[in-house]
Amino acid sequence: MKISVIVPVYNAEKYVAQAVESALQFDEVYEVILVEDKSPDNALEVCQQLTEKYDRVKLFQHPDKGNHGAGATRNLGLEKAGGDFIAFLDADDYYLPNRFDAEKELFKDPKVEGVYGALGVHYYSEKAKEQYYSLFKDNLTTVYRKHDPKDVFPGQLNMKGSFGLFSIDCLTVRREQMIQKLKPLFKTHLRLHQDTEFLFRLSYYLDLYPGILDKAVAMRGVHENNRITTVDSQKVNPATTRVLLWREVNNWAQHEDTIPEDIKRHIGRMQRSYEIALAPAVKKWGMITKYLITDYPSIRSGIYNINFRKYLF
Template sequence: MKISVIIPVYNAEKYVTQAVESALQFDEVAEVILIEDKSPDNALEVCEKLAKTHDLRVKLLQHPDKGNHGAGESRNLGMRNATCEFIAFLDADDFFLPNRFDAEKEIFKKPEVDGVYGAIGVHYHSEKAKEQFYHIYQEKLTTVYQPHPPKDVFPGLIGLRGSFGLFSVDGLTIRKSALEKMDALMKTDLKLHQDTDFLMRLAFYANLYPGILDKPVAVRGVHESNRISQVDSGKIKPASTRVLLWNHLKNWAEKEPNMPKDELLHITRMHRSFEIANSSFLRKWGMILKYLATDFRSIRSGLYNINFRKNLFS
């Protein structure tokens, strides 16, 4: 089993060495692909040093124009240049744990398996970060709560099956051939949640199996400048970013000829619910009254989501 690990790098000079070394601990990792995305710090110099030190296993890429294109397009560049049969993902401020590929080595022996997902934990890179964000992440696992067959993963991730849980790209390993089943790689016009959009669409097209769900196989690094932590803490309004995510998913689902009607309807209702949460006060309550009278499930879809509930009365 040979694996390409894709690491997008932006403003991560303090953390990327740990990320790379955590991937290189595995004999199965044949290459680590760093995609440096015009960082404002000294991340490029750190990446150049890593590529020189580990010249046979660490590859450094930049976008053709040497510009900043975001994590989605950086991961796309990595996926297009990966040479191994299997691909794993890692953010530059996160790191793998020693059990990262234990389940994958067995599960991928079955040819029908397109991907394996596992749980990730939390690491606070500083006491200040812990003070700021511990109330959000605590020591929780990001995981799917119990094993499910592949056919249940997509409806589970979109929330159609109630309490399902989540997995992160840091805990995902896929066959490179699985990408050929998808309509597109990561959507580059989404500034946030490109990975969530990618995981949901991947789950629709590919056979994804559970790996280790009850303990972490990788760790999310939390620090003061995490963009997703800014969203989770409310400094960036979560509803507005999720309106864009669910609008993307709705547009894709409407064009997908094999999309079941109940799943399309649920995606539409989730989009509506976040539109409500992100609306001005008068429009919000007008939409609530409209959907209470015509489509109560659009409201109920949102009430299942903690981020909708946080923003409903803001």
């Protein structure tokens, strides 16, 4: 295996060295591609030091040296990647020693186009743990049992009951198949949830298989200055960003002729459930009354949606 690990770097000077070194522990990692996205801290200098220290580390920036977001930054990394396989790693996260154990066996089968595993949680400070423990706890982000690849796409859409989730940090894919089947790759106009949208489409076009699901293969680093903290400090309503996500997914689904109609309806209802939750009070109850009569599943979709319940009243 020749794995290219793509690391978008933004505001991660304290953590990127750990991320890089966690990837370099594997002989299968052909290269670690750092793409620096005009960080406000000293991350660029740290990345330059890493390229001087390690032959397998390569550093890139956008042509204009500007900030373009995680989607465009990962796309640039994919453009520069030379490995047969692609793995992703956020600059404040890190791999565990078992990260590619399942992949080394599963990818011997040519029909396996991608493998996903479980993500753990590491709090970098007591303050971060105090602030975000209620969100992440010490839980694994994982798919709860092994599923056939055909069930991964509807499972992520909440059509398979308690399916669970997997993180982009725990995904490994065959490079050529991904590039051939997924166009565009990451959508650059989505500043948040572009990785979720990417995983939805990827799981539709590629056959993804379960790797290690019962224990972490990588760790999510939670600290005061990562993306979720920034969003929280700006008082961004999580349901607002989810509306944008589901609008994007719905637009793609409606233009993809091979997606079954029941799945398209479900995606539309997920979008609608968030839009109901965000509507002004008077309009909200009018929408709820309307859909209780004309499309009750839109309301039912929302009932299982934590942000729908949180922002409903």
